[in-house]
Amino acid sequence: MESLTRFPNAALSFSEVVVLKGDTDEIDRFSTNPTAPRNFDLSNLPAYMSPDQLRTRMKEGYLPIASNTAVIRVDALREFGGFPPALRWFADSFTCTALAMRHGVCVIPEPLALIRSQPESYSQRMRDKTQQTEVLNALLELLSRREFRDIRASMKQCPSNLTVYDPLILRALARRPRDWDFFLTYGCWKLRDYATQQLCRARSLAARLWSSAREAWPRSES
Numbered sequence: 001m002e003s004l005t006r007f008p009n010a011a012l013s014f015s016e017v018v019v020l021k022g023d024t025d026e027i028d029r030f031s032t033n034p035t036a037p038r039n040f041d042l043s044n045l046p047a048y049m050s051p052d053q054l055r056t057r058m059k060e061g062y063l064p065i066a067s068n069t070a071v072i073r074v075d076a077l078r079e080f081g082g083f084p085p086a087l088r089w090f091a092d093s094f095t096c097t098a099l100a101m102r103h104g105v106c107v108i109p110e111p112l113a114l115i116r117s118q119p120e121s122y123s124q125r126m127r128d129k130t131q132q133t134e135v136l137n138a139l140l141e142l143l144s145r146r147e148f149r150d151i152r153a154s155m156k157q158c159p160s161n162l163t164v165y166d167p168l169i170l171r172a173l174a175r176r177p178r179d180w181d182f183f184l185t186y187g188c189w190k191l192r193d194y195a196t197q198q199l200c201r202a203r204s205l206a207a208r209l210w211s212s213a214r215e216a217w218p219r220s221e222s
Helices: 002-006 051-060 074-080 085-103 122-127 129-144 146-157 159-165 169-174 177-216
Strands: 012-015 018-020 027-029 105-108
Touching: 002 012, 002 105, 012 085, 051 085, 051 146, 051 159, 074 085, 085 105, 085 122, 085 129, 085 146, 085 159, 122 129, 129 146, 129 169, 129 177, 146 159, 146 177, 159 169, 159 177, 169 177
Parallel strands: 012 105
Antiparallel strands: 018 027
16 A cells, blocks of 8 residues: 555556465465576566556566455556456456556565465366366457557567466467467567577576586696
8 A cells, every 4th residue: 555655656556476385374485486487576676667667577578466466446447347257267367467557556576465276266267278268268359349459459569468378378369360460479479488498498507517517527636
């Protein structure tokens, strides 16, 4: 609330993704988990990100705006039309991202909320390919509407946002000729992202091999 008071243009604030593991009290803080992607670390982001700053960041990689951590201005949410019911388990996350793209967002780089996912959780229905395909088609229909064309344009500029809809989103886009521009944009981004990941892994492997070789190399005695 303090952040939203300081930055009245922001539609919402959000904080780190932090989850409870299974049925335990063990906390997984993604920003400090070495196996988690670095995009969960919010520490290098400003307290407020304008739409332009947000697009710049999202061109680099997906920014997880966790809806369970979000505090949303009700007037911005009402103007948006509320949470689109056809998007089901993506209704909240899509809305948070879209509002941030339009108005900017406050970033709090610390854990303020916990969430626990269970096999019977509502969101786990996305594992059903039929239901997930229906939701993705509903998403693309929504983005084709005039009032959401700005969000579609922003997502096309920043295709990293589509990673949350993998692995079926490319298939859904390919089946819609009017979305082939989106398909090509996201496909190219996926290829670049894959190449970047492989390059980083190769560099890391080379560094480890070089370190091991230096340790194993016989040293001359003085």
